[in-house]
Amino acid sequence: MRVRTRGLAIAAVAGGVSIAALTLLRGQGGRLGGTRNGRGRLGGTRNGRGRLRVQRGLATLRLAARGGARYASHAPRLFTSAGEHRQQLRNDLALQTAEDVASTLGAMKGVLMKLGQMASYVDNGLAPAARRTLSRLQDSVPPMSPELAAQVVTEELGLPPEQAFATWDPEPIAAASIGQVHRAITHDGRAVAVKVQYPGIAETIEADLGNVGLLRRMLKISAPQQDVDALLAELRERITEELDYNREARNQQLFARFYDGHPTINVPAVVAELSTRRVITSDLADGARFAELATWSQAERDLAAETIYRFVFRSLYQAHAFNGDPHPGNYLFHGGGRVTFLDFGLVKHYSTEELRPLVAMVKHLCVENDPEAFRRAMEDAGFLMPGAPLPTDMIVEHMALFYDTVRERGPRTMTGDYASAVTRRFFDFRSPLAEYVQIPRSYVVLQRINLGLFALLGELSATADWRCIAEEIWPFIQGPPCTPMGAAEAAWRMRKSAASSQERSA
């Protein structure tokens, strides 16, 4: 948690680029382009600029423009997120041909939809009208007809789905990122979920991502220290990766192996021989959706939250990988804290060097209580401009909110108010820090996740001793288990390392 918190914090600090990222995705303002004939309200004072930046954000999608509400002032209501509505698949409107796909998702619309999905995890503060718009954009994409889906499977696997699988359900069970999910049973009797990508979509989106001019205008950020190109590059990279199911399959398999045997974390294993660039086959999982979890007892919700928390930070600190999409649609809940994690289309890998300054920040702020060292770590990470004319205690005070749940031991409840405060501070362009902070490109994705995670846990009103759990995971502490789940996880880790040393000696 701590770590995560830290990510957030960073984000917050980084008012700059990251804001760009988020903002641009979530923005309030109805502005697509940049300055035009000097008409743009671009210039202005520093204070003004921040506000504008926000207003401008997802202008393209009209995210917030209409509501006029300042997103940050809204209570975080995590998700009736955009994507969930797609569960109601409009089979009557099903796309029958590749041309249908092109007319629905070509000409930038697929890209906008992806940007919308990436933004949806932070839609807690969006004005209702904005949320509706995003959601409509996703609603506007119907599923493939059974024939079209079968055609893609045939092209990818070399056999029609009825032959590639022992049983094939031609009706999709869910919409997925740029694709849809079908149930099937393999010839050796495994029940599987088969994700099938829309035909031609990868090429279309790649071509549309090439229109940097239009994307820049859509995402335009005025502040000079904000690196729109870096941001765009990050978005392009993420979207491009997501189009490559081979990559997603590798990532999912990596997580599945890493968490193999874990007491509460389940990652469906990939069936490699039935997975290709446009098809992923993995074990079928069934469980309660997030909306249902919200109706379970608080004890169950706390356990589920603990699992998600452990998953996020264990993955980051031990596997050096972040699964970037905290969308509530990406979890299935089984009770007793057991959670299945779905969708590994947005995974970011980190090197030890990249993680080091993040670790240093949390350590200096939360454990060693050394403000100057914390500040230096922020500078090392690239979050804070070296030599910024700001007193260190001001920086610490600003950042501390992001680490609030892990600064001290003891049970803490994640609340919507806390998530909201984090969001507000993250987007506080009026802060004197705003001028001197930015988010390095490789950390941009962390901010998304962080904001999403807090909102998710806040939605569950989850209580735990987050600090204690974080200490189990922080690489510089690796503390003893402090919950029953922690004990079970420790046992799992022991088994895991025993198995691997056995392997080594074998």
Place this chain on the structure above:
Amino acid sequence: MSADPYATAAGLVERSAAAYAAAVPEHPADDGFFGPASVTWRVTTDLSAPVAGLRSLLMQALHPLAMAGVDQHSNWRLDPVGRLAATSAYEATVTFGDRASASRVAQQVQKIHTRVRGTDTVTGQPYAASDPALLLWVHVALVDSALAASRLFGASLPDAGADAYVAEMRIAAELLGVPREIIPASAAALDEYVARVRPELQCTPAAAESMSYLLDPPGLDEDIAELWQDIRDAAIIALPGWARELYGYPDPGPLTAGRRTEIRQTLGVLDALFMGEPGVLEARQRLTLRMRSAGKA
């Protein structure tokens, strides 16, 4: 030219969208004058439609008498967006509405037309909006523009689609009182007609004024304004060379594949914005379902 300040073009997307959504019927009594299997529905629902609309206004304005009628009788300076939205609503109702709705709005327009008459100050000629010759020019400019925009920026039409479209669209002119026998029924006849009218066309001060407003509308919402530049360029690219010369627009040169793609991307963004407005997605879905089932029949 008016000395009055113009109203701003704010709200263009919202108001056009509202007009469009309301014009696509939920429970039509019949398939209207075109129907879901028509080429007209394909052309009208094409991504290139905004380019067609703008090019069509540019063409229509070149007829001094047609322009004079708008200039002297329309409130476009006071409410340009309202005027455009009303036009979109009219076209959508005639195209997608059932016969009764289409006939009703056409009668309303005819009624308005009876009051629109006067003398053009440039040519000194009298004009009347109900004059079939003027109505025919307005009609042909629209049909020609839809074909040009769709050819350059739209999805390809089936073989003989252009002829079918021109023939189908005759009913739209008839509804406003143009005798069927003088309405071009094929793409070739359409071209001939344009060539015949061409000597009468010119860029009057009123045309120059209204079109320069339209190409760069003040107060357009900023997000739309960015996109509008591409739409404007596309409309100018789609104009015949002689029409560009009349306006004095520079020759944009040949349309490269890259530029075409960019314009289509802009059209896609505009379309996504449009779809974000209340009722538009549902209206689209109603049309898609009807077109699909007509395609299967």
